[in-house]
Amino acid sequence: MIATLLSEAWQAMLSNRLRTFLTALGITIGVAAVVLMVSIGQGTQQKVIGSINSMGANLLIVNSASSRSGGVRSGMGGIPTLTLGDVAAIRELPPTLYASPISTGFVQLVYGPNNWNSYALGVNAEYLELRDWEIEQGRGLSESDINSATRVAVLGQKVVDNLFGDEDPIGQVVRVKNLPFTVIGVLSKKGQSMDGRDQDDSIIVPITTAQRQLLGGPFRSSVSMIMVKAENAEGLNALERQISALLRQRHHIRENAENDFGVTNMTSVAETASEVTGMLSLLLGAIASISLFVGGIGIMNIMLVSVTERTREIGIRMAIGADRRTILTQFLLESIIITVTGGVIGILIGVGLAQVVGQVAAIPVSITAQPIVLAFGVSVAVGVFFGLYPARKASLLRPIEALRYQ
Amino acid sequence: MPPVIQLDALTKDYLTDAGAVAVLKGISLKVAKGEFVAVMGPSGSGKSTLMNILGCLDIPCGGHYLLNATDIGTLPEPELARLRGQVIGFVFQGFNLLPRMSLGNNVALPLVYQRIGKAERLARATDLLGQVGLGHLVASLPTRISGGQQQRVAIARALVTRPSLILADEPTGNLDSHTGREIMELFQRINRDQHITIVLVTHDMSVARYAQRLVYLKDGLLAYDGAVADFHGVEA
Structure with a gap:
């Protein structure tokens, strides 16, 4: 019916x-x-x-905090208070899976007749694994690259496109700030980062090389940021607390004083967003x-x-x-x-x-x-x-x- | 065999602004299977009210109405709907066909409510339209045919459920006298050939003569109940 x-x-x-x-x-x-x-x-x-997820999962970001000089306060990372020693100490904490220092700056790249301005990241050998970022061609940074501060570079896709076109970049020498760097690898595509930057427009170099030869300013031994990956999501909050306690101790911060660093839990940022x-x-x-x-x-x-x-x-x-x-x-x-x-x-x-x-x-x-x-x-x-x-x-x-x- | 219709002291009041008005004041009546009864009376005598109750469209206020020995005063609405669909066939003065539907579908419509399959619905409707002489117009719309033809379709619709009782309310009221005679002959044939009980309201004596029995209502009471041939009017 x-x-x-x-x-x-x-x-x-x-x-x-x-x-x-x-x-x-x-x-x-x-x-x-x-x-x-x-x-x-x-x-x-x-x-x-x-x-946010393109940054990698279970991440903590440690920044240098604002500092106070007289009545003037600088913003986050105003004075780099973090060091490679801090990175090594954080690496020893049990919930840490990877930890990498990051120092950044814009650099001019030249290859043959082409030149290109890109974003340089000084990092250690764990950085790519920490970011879940794959190598498409060649290899990533090794421990010995870091230890001996070699002039090697891993390039993002966009840099390769602009400097090399169809040519194979592996083994070629690019001039970065007029210093010769050997290209050892090419990164896979990653897309935009949270702040809207094109992550494929990057050049990755050893942190030690960056500190001493590329980005070094008045604070040569410091790093602007430390990225830490926890073993799992459950360990993230514990790790956040442990890093705070560790850095307060290492930076000799008195009991009632403010931290000279900040720890951001990217998972909670992702949740809020x-x-x-x-x-x-x-x-x-x-x-x-x-x-x-x-x-x-x-x-x-x-x-x-x-x-x-x-x-x-x-x-x-x-x-x-x-x-x-x-x-x-x-x-x-x-x-x-x-x-x-x-x-x-x-x-x-x-x-x-x-x-x-x-x-x-x-x-x-x-x-x-x-x-x-x-x-x-x-x-x-x-x-x-x-x-x-x-x-x-x-x-x-x-x-x-x-x-x-x- | 029980009578098709049995009324015992049936009453019906209507509430108006002026208070309760008694329209039927105690009607007792039996109609046996196969009878052809004409109901007459002046306007306001209660003919329409009586037909509404007989048709299970309205329920009495007092007394009893037994339809095929079932007291309809005690039945819930879905049962009344079932009786209207299966036991009773209606023929109205204004034909009351659904204008958007083909004649075939109009005739088949009561079968939809009895959950009868499409093929059988159509077969029965076509057969009945043939019986009333309109077999060639199954697919036509009611607005394209004459009043007399529309009333034939309405009669076919009333017959499609094979009812035991047909109630007709002034079925020739909207027709010219020639067409009216044809419709009344059709009623007579249905009554004679299929032994279906017919109760028909009219104000026209020449129409009433097609029936065997006449019931005359006056002021909500029975003023005459007997053979049509013996009826010579009632005193004013």
């Missing part, structure tokens, strides 16, 4: 094409808005989380849902008109044997058909718009099944919710009064 009622409901919709179209349009716009907004929200979320962008998704979705709700009210309005218009028809159907439940089902199916049709079209439009927005406006969008399934479910629910009252009203008509209705 449902099949017959469905086809009847479909006929009823078709007999009032313009009205059905306009009513469904409200739902179409609402669903399209929800799909589009959630896609944008999720795209943003994925982009943020992706760039994920929470914030998740909230953004939710907010965008909520705003879009308002239009879906308004569409639902449109359905209810039209269904109420339809019930009034068809009072006599309802009376006839009751006289020839339709019970209340059948009448209820019939009108409910009509509103569900409107919302599902509107919803499916809305999903198509929403997905299409999301793709256009992603390409034209360069806004990150992520089209997943979740908002689509959700939007479909919601449009069925809207049909049931807003169709129920008019359908119930129809089913509760008294047959004789409905038959008398002119």
Whole structure:
């Protein structure tokens, strides 16, 4: 019987094409808005989380803290207080899997007729493993490179493209700040970092070489940052505490004095970022849902008109044997058909718009099944919710009064 | 065999702004299977109310209505709907076909509510449209045919569930006299050939003559109940 009622409901919709179209349009716009907004929200979320995760998992970052000289405070890392000795000591803590110093600076690279400005990272042999960053060609830095401060470099993809083109860079000599460095390896692609920097535009050199020959300023023996990877997520918080205690001891900080360093837990940063962008998704979705709700009210309005218009028809159907439940089902199916049709079209439009927005406006969008399934479910629910009252009203008509209705 | 219709001291009141108005004041009546009864009476005499109760569209306030020995006063709404669909066939003055549906589907509609399969629905509808002389118009819409044809379709619809009782409320009221005669001959044939009980309301004596028995209502009471041929009017 449902099949017959469905086809009847479909006929009823078709007999009032313009009205059905306009009513469904409200739902179409609402669903399209929800799909589009959630896609944008999720795209943003994925982009943020992706760039945090591209740093590697279970990471702690130790920075030199702000220092105070007279009344003037410098920002984080203002005076480098961290040393290679600190790195070695942190490396000895049990939960530490890897630890690497990082010193950075921009350098000019020259190879043959080409030159390029890139971001130099002075690190140790563990850095690439710590970052889950693979070598695509050649090899990474070795312990002996660090110990003897050799002039070797591992290049990012973008540097290779700009200096070498199609040529094989391994074994070639590039001039970095006018010093010759032998290229020993090429990094795999990594993409954007959290601060929006292109990580493929990097050159990796031994920390010792960087300190002594490339980036050394007034604080030659210091490092600007230490990156530490814990063995697992559970050890992360313990490691954070242990590093604080260790560095306070090593830096001779008195009991009530402030740390001269800061420890950032990248997992909690990721969690916060994920929470914030998740909230953004939710907010965008909520705003879009308002239009879906308004569409639902449109359905209810039209269904109420339809019930009034068809009072006599309802009376006839009751006289020839339709019970209340059948009448209820019939009108409910009509509103569900409107919302599902509107919803499916809305999903198509929403997905299409999301793709256009992603390409034209360069806004990150992520089209997943979740908002689509959700939007479909919601449009069925809207049909049931807003169709129920008019359908119930129809089913509760008294047959004789409905038959008398002119 | 119990009578198709048995009314015992049936009453019906309506609440109006002026208070309760008694429309039926105690009607007792039996209609046996295969009878053809015409109900007459001036307007306001309670004919329509009586038909609504007979058709299970309304329930009495007092007394009993036994339809095929079932007291309908005690039945819940879904049961009443089932009786309307299976036991009773309605024919209205205004035909009451659904304008958007083909004649075939209009006739088959009561079978939808009895969960009868599509193929059988269509076969039965086509057969009945053939019986009322409209077999060639199965796919037409009600708006494309004449009033007399529409009433034939309505009669086919009333017959499609093979009911034991047909209730007709002024079935010729909207038709010219020639077409009205054809419709009444159709009723007579159905009554005679299929032994279906027919109760028909009319204000036209020439229509009532197609029935065997006449029930005359006046002020909510039975003023006459007997053979049509013996009826010579009631005193004012």
